[in-house]
Amino acid sequence: MLADCDQFDFLESKDNQVRWVIEQANVLTYRAQRALIGDQALAHKYAASEIRQGQRPNRSTDPTTPEYMFLKGQDFASRKLKITSMVERPLEFTLDELRNMPSRSQITRHDCVEGWSCIAKWTGTQLGPLLNMARVKSGVQFCVYIYCFDNIQRTLSGDILYYESSDLVDADRPQTLLSYGLNNKILLVRNGAPVRLRIEWAWGYKQPKYLHTIEPVDDLSSFGKGKSGYWPDFGYD
Numbered sequence: 001m002l003a004d005c006d007q008f009d010f011l012e013s014k015d016n017q018v019r020w021v022i023e024q025a026n027v028l029t030y031r032a033q034r035a036l037i038g039d040q041a042l043a044h045k046y047a048a049s050e051i052r053q054g055q056r057p058n059r060s061t062d063p064t065t066p067e068y069m070f071l072k073g074q075d076f077a078s079r080k081l082k083i084t085s086m087v088e089r090p091l092e093f094t095l096d097e098l099r100n101m102p103s104r105s106q107i108t109r110h111d112c113v114e115g116w117s118c119i120a121k122w123t124g125t126q127l128g129p130l131l132n133m134a135r136v137k138s139g140v141q142f143c144v145y146i147y148c149f150d151n152i153q154r155t156l157s158g159d160i161l162y163y164e165s166s167d168l169v170d171a172d173r174p175q176t177l178l179s180y181g182l183n184n185k186i187l188l189v190r191n192g193a194p195v196r197l198r199i200e201w202a203w204g205y206k207q208p209k210y211l212h213t214i215e216p217v218d219d220l221s222s223f224g225k226g227k228s229g230y231w232p233d234f235g236y237d
């Protein structure tokens, strides 16, 4: 079927029927994976001796939005991470407050769809308890990490800021971290300082750096082009 289809192109022809078939298969695979692994399963953990290559910085590595430059200039001291939208109690945390919360470290593998991977130690605080503290409203299905501080793309109608999302199940997994430490050091700008998310299991592009705001929501269609993230808006899973 694929061999016969000249216009088969995942990224460009979004109305292509073959693409539609594969997207439906994707939904099934995702549901089957969920049924098999459950809500609390952990991604594979590695030993310290397996840490390799540092963590190769990729895509945005030094955001230039005025807000980010300002915060970077003061070591992110006044920076507050927000949890808003469909919550009973909107919350804000400074970096110091996050660092004083229970912390957790994990050595995991980061896989980029471009074909490389790194094994690194991530330190941070779990997102799940913070969502509980904010009291997520009933009906919430997703968490949108909207937006990130980096303007990944500049267009005539303005900058496009990176964003990503996950469902609530992934947001609440024990290994889902608001991470501020990498390989026993403070997370550097090139890897997403001051806070980047780690959603182990997920591809590299689902690990948003330069996290600004977290919004629990019931629907993703009003964000970006409605496909759940910056790269998914271009046709990624």
Ligand SMILES: Nc1nc2c(c(=O)[nH]1)N[C@H]1C(S)=C(S)[C@@H](COP(=O)(O)O)O[C@H]1N2
Binding pocket: 055, 056, 057, 058, 059, 060, 111, 112, 113, 148, 149, 150, 152, 162, 190, 191, 192, 204, 205, 206, 207, 208, 209, 210
């Ligand atoms: N804000 C933001 N997050 C991002 C990206 C980005 O460009 N901007 N790139 C993604 C991609 S494709 C990958 S592989 C990883 C790279 O993370 P690293 O630079 O820490 O290796 O970050 C992801 N998160």
Ligand SMILES: [Mo]
Binding pocket: 058, 111, 112, 113, 114, 204, 205
């Ligand atoms: Mo990536």
